[in-house]
Amino acid sequence: MRILIVEDEVRIAELVEGALARAGLVSDTVALFADAKAALAVTPYDAAILDLGLPDGDGLRLIRDLRLARSQIPILVLTARDTVDERVCGLDSGADDYLVKPFATTELIARTKALLRRPGGALGMTLKAGNIVFDTVGRDVKVGEAPLLLPRRESAILEHLMRRLGRVVPKAVLEEKLYGLDDDHESNVVPVHVHHLRRKLMEADATAEIHTVRGVGYLLMEATA
């Protein structure tokens, strides 16, 4: 698991590197646009954390170049400028997520892991949330050491919530995920499945809980100590 940090501010680069290391992620740091291009060409990084304001070039151009070269690498943009244009530009040019400085390190790690958890991402094979482990290949779920048997729809919902750990997943997105699985497309299908799933997780003493944000969707959060 290797992550490329492109950041010209040495202290920030150091601290991000340290935080990633504590989260079990190995990273390299470059400070220049040119170095970043060279590094990405040589090493197959699993994700990149990119500061937009580089001394020798524009971070947005780097993203655009990478996407033109059909690179799928997940990119998390760091920016001190949080105006609309900046954000829209960043995401339009192919960044996967962004964080505005100053950011909490925990947020940075959570977002980076979320990127890595995407299907096809480096963490996409085995998802973890608290003591829940989801093997996306074998499609089996464990809470702690005990396996948890889930129907297809509930496991699909759990997988999606785990990929977006700590962030709200709109109800509509879950409905879409179930569309191929369900025969009856009643509007309250998702709440019913979530209800069952939540109960099962609680009964299994999971340390992550599904919360409902009424009117928006659901999110899975690791229980805070």
Next chain:
Amino acid sequence: VIRDHLGSLQLRLALRLTALCAVAIAIAAAVLIYQAYETAGSLNDRELGLRAADLARNVSMSPAGTPRLQMPPKLAASYESAAGADIFAIRGSENRIIAASPPAFGELVRTWPSAGEEAAYFHLKEFGTGSQDFYGLAVVRESAAGLISVYVARAAEADALVHSLLREFILDVAWVVPVLFAIMLAIGVLAIRSGLRPVRRLSQMAAAIGPNSTSVRLPDRNVPTEIVPLVRAVNHALDRLEQGFQVQRQFTANAAHELRTPLTIVTAALDAMEGNGELAKLKVDVARMSRLVDQLLRVARLDAIALDVSEAIDLNEVCSNVVAAMAPLALTHRRTIALSRSERSMRIRGNATAIADAVRNLIENAIAYSPQGGKITVSISDDATVAVADRGSGIRPEDRRAAFERFWRGKNVRTQGAGLGLAIVQEIMSAHGGRVTIDDNPGGGTVFTLSFKMTDQTAVASHVETRACSDTAKSRISVVAGPEEQQQNLPLAGEHRGQAAGHAVQTLKP
């Protein structure tokens, strides 16, 4: 408005033109009338002269050697018929009156000094039986009886015919004057209007210039040369303003960057440390400072750059994103958060990022002031309002106005905030031509309501909505949203509150 109108160049020019027209026409009319009377007068003089010559021609020597007047019968008849309006007297040498009609005139004339070679005019006041005024001519003529003085006069009223003819003529022609006046004025006003058109166009362009369009310059082509210096001066002023805005923007952008980078370093460094309770406190302090810096920059940016509020946005979507983004924070603080959408899409013109900022600020406030387990509800209503309701301790009515001032913080409330959140919200709302109000949340707590201007689309959508939506939908919206006006508008809201709240829980559950 009237004062503005009075000050308009167009009106001023028109008024001056009117005055000038009136004076010119009055002078022209006066000259015309004067000329007419003058001509009539000189016609009179001529006639008197002719009559004097006539009379002189008819003076002859009698066989007795005395001068006498022998008028042809026709002439005599005409003097008869004039009935005292035409009088004459002929005086021979040694002041002897040869003939006079009436004789009294002869008596009068006898005392006069003899007339000279040149015709002399005289004016008789209240003469004769009718006590009339007479105007006359005295002239010396050569006749068969030697040099004689002939005095002819005509009563002032005898001119009446001529004068009445003149008057009639003037009255007949008088209607032309106002018409002429109106035509001249119309032409004048039209000319002024078309002359001022470029100026009007310029002012329209100038009116459209705002902080968001500082690059617009007024064209100085096809503009009256008198206006060109003004246009250039305005353009120069705009240049300087644009520079000022540029500097401000640059400053806020730089300040953001320069302040945030060290804050990021400190935050990350503290996160990396492991330690005792002091470290935890320090983290809280740094988080507070980060927030303060963030809000100061937002305020500075709102001050420096007017928001572009022209994006077509859907309030439901904007609020849904904010609630999704804020949900983890709320849940971490053990508050629940819910969104209640309007039944229809609520399209308005605005700035999505700014509105999101405003709603986020209100949610942050609600999280800070709610008790643990408190519920925060964000509701969008069909009258283009967003209400953020909490179950906190509420804001006293006397503090509600002050709450929007910068750096205001509630008394006896322990908070981490800088007191800028609500000021930012208000600034964002006024940029949208809307407003933010504070009300009590029925059952405890506070409701902040953001009211936006409805666009045509919004109005159409909500019109259809009111016809389509059921009572339950209405009461649900009003209960959750809770702005007072709205409740008053919906008589059902009060009665159905209990049921509706229960209903809301069910329908809102995703």
